[in-house]
Amino acid sequence: MSKRDLLDLSALSYEDLEGLIKRAASYKKGNADRPLAGKSVGLLFEKSSTRTRVSFEVAVWRLGGLPIFLSSEDIQIKRGETITDSARVLSRYIDALVIRTYEQKKLELWAKYASIPIINGLTDLHHPCQVLSDLLSIQEERGKLQGLKLVYIGDGNNMANSLLEGCAKVGMNVTIAAPPSRLPDAGIVRQAKLDAVKWGSEVVIEHDPEKAAEGADILYTDVWVSMGEDQDRDALLKVLRSYQINDALLAKARPDCLVMHCLPAHREEEITDAVMEGPNAIIFEQAANRLPMQQAILELCLKP
Numbered sequence: 001m002s003k004r005d006l007l008d009l010s011a012l013s014y015e016d017l018e019g020l021i022k023r024a025a026s027y028k029k030g031n032a033d034r035p036l037a038g039k040s041v042g043l044l045f046e047k048s049s050t051r052t053r054v055s056f057e058v059a060v061w062r063l064g065g066l067p068i069f070l071s072s073e074d075i076q077i078k079r080g081e082t083i084t085d086s087a088r089v090l091s092r093y094i095d096a097l098v099i100r101t102y103e104q105k106k107l108e109l110w111a112k113y114a115s116i117p118i119i120n121g122l123t124d125l126h127h128p129c130q131v132l133s134d135l136l137s138i139q140e141e142r143g144k145l146q147g148l149k150l151v152y153i154g155d156g157n158n159m160a161n162s163l164l165e166g167c168a169k170v171g172m173n174v175t176i177a178a179p180p181s182r183l184p185d186a187g188i189v190r191q192a193k194l195d196a197v198k199w200g201s202e203v204v205i206e207h208d209p210e211k212a213a214e215g216a217d218i219l220y221t222d223v224w225v226s227m228g229e230d231q232d233r234d235a236l237l238k239v240l241r242s243y244q245i246n247d248a249l250l251a252k253a254r255p256d257c258l259v260m261h262c263l264p265a266h267r268e269e270e271i272t273d274a275v276m277e278g279p280n281a282i283i284f285e286q287a288a289n290r291l292p293m294q295q296a297i298l299e300l301c302l303k304p
Helices: 014-028 051-062 083-090 104-113 128-142 158-169 186-199 209-213 230-240 283-288 290-302
Strands: 040-045 066-071 096-100 118-122 149-153 173-177 203-206 218-221 258-261
Touching: 014 128, 014 158, 014 290, 040 051, 051 066, 051 096, 051 118, 051 290, 083 104, 096 104, 096 290, 104 118, 118 128, 118 290, 128 158, 128 258, 128 283, 128 290, 149 158, 149 209, 158 173, 158 186, 173 186, 173 209, 186 203, 203 209, 258 283, 283 290
Parallel strands: 040 066, 040 096, 096 118, 149 173, 149 218, 173 203, 218 258
Antiparallel strands: none
């Protein structure tokens, strides 16, 4: 059988997404299935992490498997061993590998040479596991996904890219409000618009955050300065300072609008403390859903 990787959301069908949401909900309710009994999963991280690392480690353990954390500082890649060699060696020890790295091409190289499933724990281009758990959170709160309007405010980064992919595939209307210099990937936008047509929804790229927020069912944001961009911090803050989720922006949305953030948050930058702690925010339940969704993802990628 061919292995099943999760490098982004493009290869997942609507049925896959629906199945993952249902399965994650089952695990959240206490499903004690242990499909990873006797298996081991590596977690290779080149970027720091709280939610992705801990949720995957606990998910592997809950499913009966052994999680093995692999810091890029501690394995031989640091001393010049190639990805191609490392992928073939690790494939003989473990049953799957979660990778958190910078370049998407590096992740794809791992997937090309590994004979085990490769799961994207975050790259500069995509964050699929986060968006899958976000869809679970919205489904829980609203009882549906299709027809809702999600508005992402801020930097057109990996979160914007994956939200475009995921929301369009389940029939959600998605608007990205970002400065002209910080737009999401053009190819991902094009494909998301094609997927949206199939489901009767809409993909919009907007530069005015107030216009974008009108009638929103969900307002979503992320940090303005992603890991690896700290040298550009001052310039990014200047460009993005009008893209903050605050009380004034929230007032443009529907009264019951959900406020979401993938965390970590820089309070009073991309989101105010008042909104983050307000009644519309589901941010910490959103974070909690990373765990059952990681269980569902691992089961999908490792099932016989």
